[in-house]
Amino acid sequence: MAAKGKQTTEGLSWWEQASSYQRLVDSVDDYGIIMMDLDGTLRTCTPGVQALSGYTAKEVVSGNFAKFFTAELQASDYPEQALSQARDKGRFSDEAKMHRKDGTAFVSSFAIAAIPDEGGVVRGFSAIVRDVSRERGAEEDVRRSNAYARSLIEASLDPLVTISPEGKVTDVNAATEQITGLTREALVGTDFSDYFTSPQEARAGYERVFADGQVVDYPLELCNVDGSVTPVLYNAAVYRDDHGDVIGVFAAARDVTAQRLAERRIRQQSQEILELSTPVMQIWEGVVAVPLIGNLDSQRTQLFMERLLERIVETNSPIAIVDIMGVPTIDTQTAQHLVETITAVRLLGAQVILTGVQPSIAQTLVHLGVDWSGITTRSSLVSGLKVALDSLSLRVVDRETGASRS
Amino acid sequence: MMTSGISVMRLGAVLLVAVPSDPDDDTIADLQVRIMEALNGSSAQGLILDISTVQTVDSYFARTLTETVQMVGLMGGVTVLSGMQASVAVTTTQLGLSLGPIPTALNVDRAMVRLQELLSERQI
Secondary structure (H helix, E strand, O other): OOHHOOOOOOEEEEHHOOHHHHHHOOOOOOEEEEEEEEEEEEEEOOOOHHHHHOOHHHOOOOOEEEHHEHHHHHOOHHHHHHHHHHHHHHHHEEEEEOOOOOOOOEEEEEEEEEOOOOOOEEEEEEEEEEHHHHHHHHHHHHHHHHHHHHHHHHOOOOOOEEEEEOOEEEEHHHHHHHHHOOOOOHHHHOOOHHHOOOOOHHHHHHHHHHHEEEEEEEEEEOOOOOOOOEEOOOOOOOOEEEOEEEEEEEEEEEOOOOHHHHHHHHHHHHHHHHHHOOOEEEEOOOOEEEEEEEEOOOHHHHHHHHHHHHHHHHHHOEEEEEEEOOOOOHHHHHHHHHHHHHHHHHHOEEEEEEEEHHHHHHHHHHOOOOOOOOOOOOHHHHHHHHHHHHHOOOOEEOOOOOEOOO | OOOOOHHHEEEEEEEEEEOOOOOOOHHHHHHHHHHHHHHOOOOOOEEEEEOOOOOOOOHHHHHHHHHHHHHHHHHHOOEEOOOOHHHHHHHHOOOOOOOOOOEEOHHHHHHHHEEEEEHHHHHO
């Protein structure tokens, strides 16, 4: 080695003189500072190197710089490349994986600088090494948590969308792409309200979110490019930046097609039940009968009234027997509806006989103060029928004996 | 006075009055006058008011009907209202239009029977 033999004025070798800088940086322990030959052989190192790598100065001095890198990097020509670049350009810095004495790896940020002598000839290198695992790890954590949050958003089966205060779509998830049939690129930057059957309502919806901070179960109908329409309920709230200022609206839609179908089916069924539950039967020429079963609400009583009146006209029956045996309870309104029905029947020119009045119902009716005067009531359907036949001047006669049975 | 499509027929001791399907207020007022005139100039004692073609009943019609029935009663006659449609009966009751205790019948046929009953009851 040419440098070894050269003596300076103080009689110290070049390397010994250079190492006086080492004392300045010996106190720095989170940086490892080393000096090495042109071929990468370590000459000196600061205690920071031991703090970093676990190797003592004794263990590394005279060894090669490459030793700090992981096995893979040592196997490649990366260390040599680093040195040759430093020699050519005067400086080389990078981040690379190094390993500690105990075998664990860490990410290092290092800078190699060429050290020229007085004549400008590069005689060796200095290198500063720092462990940046924590920073890189933190960055990695941020990246990973971002990816995690994003993947949750994308995994949501509910179409999610963010809306700017101007009403533009700023972000969407996969479910939104699917429900609209448009790509993210096509959606972002366009008007949110364009994708609904009623743009006014959509606009009113997000404006309300900006005004009130949130909306819950806001019903809208989403249009797909293929022309299909999906009924949805929107839950939306404003989201804010670090300073608490509103940036936009985060809206999640729930596809309620299935619920809407179920609701429709339930409505149909209850309508059917309603019609089934009020059969108006003609039980004799001139006599129709309705057994009322279950609770009577306004809607049902209305239907019952209409059907009874229609049947009376249809069958030309002057007598209608209304049996309320199957009605468990009765309230003022129901009683009022019954009275109305009876009055309407009378206007037609027919007469109602109310039968099957249970003791509890009789009590309630009296307590409710409904005026039942002029309404024929009987406790059972049988006696009601007898009244009906009687007023039609009919008689049931025993065929054997000829005796009257009513 | 033969406007407004009111027909007044005499069948023996019975006056049969058919009310047109959509009577306006004038027709209704006219109806009352026509009935009074017809009753005055005849020996008729019974009146059948057939409203089977009437689609709607308003409060004015309801009141005039009630009044007419009372007037006929004061003149010694008996009235039976016949043929009210189911839908009319529903709206009439729901509007709370009381037609009072006017005797009713499903159709003119039955009204005739009912009228005979009422007249014979009165003769007793």
